[in-house]
Amino acid sequence: MTVQSSDEIDPLEIEVGGRALLTEPLLNKGLAFTVEERSAFGLHGLLPPHIETLEEQVERRLIAVRRLRTNAERYHFLSDLQDENETLFYALITSHLSEMLPIIYTPTVGQGCQEFSDYWRYPRGLFLSLPYKDRIAEILSHPRYDRVETIVVSDGERVLGLGDQGVGGMGIPVGKLALYTACGGLNPATTLPVFLDVGTDNQARLDDPLYIGWRHARVRGPEYDAFVESFVSALEERWPNVLLQWEDFARGQAGTLLNRYRDRLLTFNDDIxxxxxxxxxxxxxxxxxxxxxxxxxxxxxxxxxxxxxxxxxxxxxxxxxxxxxxxxxxxxxxxxxxxxxxxxxxxxxxxxxxxxxxxxxxxxxxxxxxxxxxxxxxxxxxxxxxxxxxxxxxxxxxxxxxxxxxxxxxxxxxxxxxxxxxxxxxxxxxxxxxxxxxxxxxxxxxxxxxxxxxxxxxxxxxxxxAYIFPGLGLGVLAVGARRVSDGMFAAAARALAAISPARKDPHASLLPPTDSLRDVAIAIAAAVAKRARDEGLCDAFEDDDLPLLLAKKQWRPVYRLYVKKPGYRRIPQRPDL
CATH class of the missing domain: 3.40.50.720 (NAD(P)-binding Rossmann-like Domain)
Structure with missing residues (x-):
């Protein structure tokens, strides 16, 4: 993996330091903080003196992952890494995509959803529970979410082939957005997993003393519809151009929600x-x-x-x-x-x-x-x-x-x-x-x-x-598409077939290797973007400009140089309680 050094990228202004900086996964560098950064942000003493490069950190974590016995253990290890240091997490995933894909998503994510409450430790994403439906706009309004461009949402009723997993279904939006970044290159700071907690009909979950979701039978009918409408209306107000992906809704809801909102939002249902x-x-x-x-x-x-x-x-x-x-x-x-x-x-x-x-x-x-x-x-x-x-x-x-x-x-x-x-x-x-x-x-x-x-x-x-949605998301966001059309998926399918190894060798695989998913995403994104233009769903652009438009939307897992932001404040290491 090619990694840019920090001096090749504009410095990033940081407004907090100390332990708060080390507990922010989007900013934490672990042992890769330089001596100058440790002095500027009050990190001396909080970290061992050894300084590592990102490549060395990737190798250290790769050894640890491979020492574990099962993919379930690896899934939880990588989830903890994502909650600790997102740059390192994505550097590891993108440089070993074929090996890591079955761990961070199917099939292992299914077990992760079933065991979600047993291992939950970090508040990733938003849990919007029906009893607090009147607070949705307030929750979304936090400045932390100002940069959000892509949301994956689920209500956990039909998780893969496992059925109703209640709040455990949050594992699906988290996993999908990890693939948006690892394969499509979307900046993780612009992505947001959301879970609509309307209860569960999974009695095993309701009887589990460790279950962390709303302990209530799954709400349906008009009350459910009103809750989803409140969510969508709040999205339209907060992020009118956001890309919304629906995931793992039951068959009776999936198509209905897609048809109801596809002309109001930049939205699609990945299962369909x-x-x-x-x-x-x-x-x-x-x-x-x-x-x-x-x-x-x-x-x-x-x-x-x-x-x-x-x-x-x-x-x-x-x-x-x-x-x-x-x-x-x-x-x-x-x-x-x-x-x-x-x-x-x-x-x-x-x-x-x-x-x-x-x-x-x-x-x-x-x-x-x-x-x-x-x-x-x-x-x-x-x-x-x-x-x-x-x-x-x-x-x-x-x-x-x-x-x-x-x-x-x-x-x-x-x-x-x-x-x-x-x-x-x-x-x-x-x-x-x-x-x-x-x-x-x-x-x-x-x-x-x-x-x-x-x-x-x-x-x-x-x-x-993952062969389709990361590239589709990259394409529609890069050209500012206003809607997602069926024609875009048809274009994506043809673009995927066009890069099939079997086109040249009938004994070869039908699909490109998963290690090349980042390149696949670019091919899909280009086809989708051109289809959006042809259907009048975005502003016009020249084909020669498209590679730059796509590149501008792609983030790479590298460490940037940190400098103090005006108004910097060092958070006390042990605040009075």
Missing amino acids: QGTAAVAAGTLLAAMHVSGVAFKDQRIVIVGAGSAGCGIAKLILHQMVESGLSEAEARRRFHAVDIDGLLVEGMPGLLDFQQPFAQPREAVADWKRKGAGKITLEDVVANAKPTLMIGVSAQPGIFHEELVRTMAANVDRPVIMPLSNPTSRAEAMPKDLVEWTDGRVITCTGSPFTPVEYGGRLHVIDQTNN
Whole structure:
């Protein structure tokens, strides 16, 4: 990792010193404070005399991380490091991104959310609890948040595939924003994780004496809507141009909130749109390997919630752009939920599911094993899909017989078990490779090691949303976009496919290596920014100016030289209580 020395950057004026400086994670340098800085800010005696470079600190912490036994231990170690020294945290993450990504986010973040109350120690982000709804504007008004440009918010009801985790869901906004900085380069001082605490229906959390959230059944209906509206209205007043990302809201809320606010704010839902973009981009890359064009795809979506239908919607968009009519494209989708295949006229269909319900006459002649619902097995046997995507959080639902049936009807089946964490994956990649005699093209929602079969190593790509949202955020902020559009996600998907290693080598991975996510973010950001301009959602700019616009929004983890700010005050080390 290339690190600039402090004399290559303008000095930073600091207004506090002593222990207060050492306990501010955005400013703390640990043993990297120079002799001059220690004298100026009253740090002599508070630190050992040894002085280290940032590179030496990274090596010290890397050794410590690797000595730990489990990723859960590493997750908590890195969380503590982030709360102690953010520059060092990001220097470590960005220089070892492939190694650290599964620790700071999926799959380990799921366990972090489950154990959130057990390990909580530092007030990172904002917890907005419904009993204090009248204080939201007051909480947001603190000068500490004057620079905020990006917010990730969750209410913790559908954390990954783990369900309602209550206040533990705060681990998701914290983790997502860490990736915004590590991959997209956003300054951590401009990011803010927010948790909307409306209670929980997880009885284990409510019964836990260590649980730190609001001990109340989850509030729904008009009272919930009014609370969210109060939050959004306060955001509009405080930061009218803020980028707001919705995370891990339940299926009944996710699409509703997105549709309600997408024309009021610069906002998107990563579970719906980010997941769709990375899935579509991966599919575009897979088509170069399978040889099956968009117009010939037959698609099964298993898990017809907001994420599944979001994926279907973006793939539908790509199909229409490839020449199919919308009606023709829709008929190529078979969405399967808990009640089986979605069919027109089915009771309880949600608005976002309606476009992907099959006409009854289209399935009337299907051969079926039973007279009840049309099962996933029925769908695969009759529709003969070329692509099967799982976002069901049902482990093992892609079983051997099902996969072999699919593989018997297509030369290179594309199977994407996207549910995470690992315990919720619809199938294990090793099984998919074996059941298809090595013909499968697969990618997963969680990281898996390569699979050896037939004398060849099959790389298992993780369709991590980190391939999309950090670049999207960088792009819209760099050009001052006023809204986030579906077209931006389509552009992001195509940009991701364009840098697929499989375009040059069909045996290569579908997605770029995670160590290159910073470069991926720049490619995505450029595509998104140009789409924003083309759709009239930002001020005009020249293509030649775009690299500089993006560079201006990117922060690098380096230590700046500190000097005293006028009005500097040294905080007493032991204040009277």
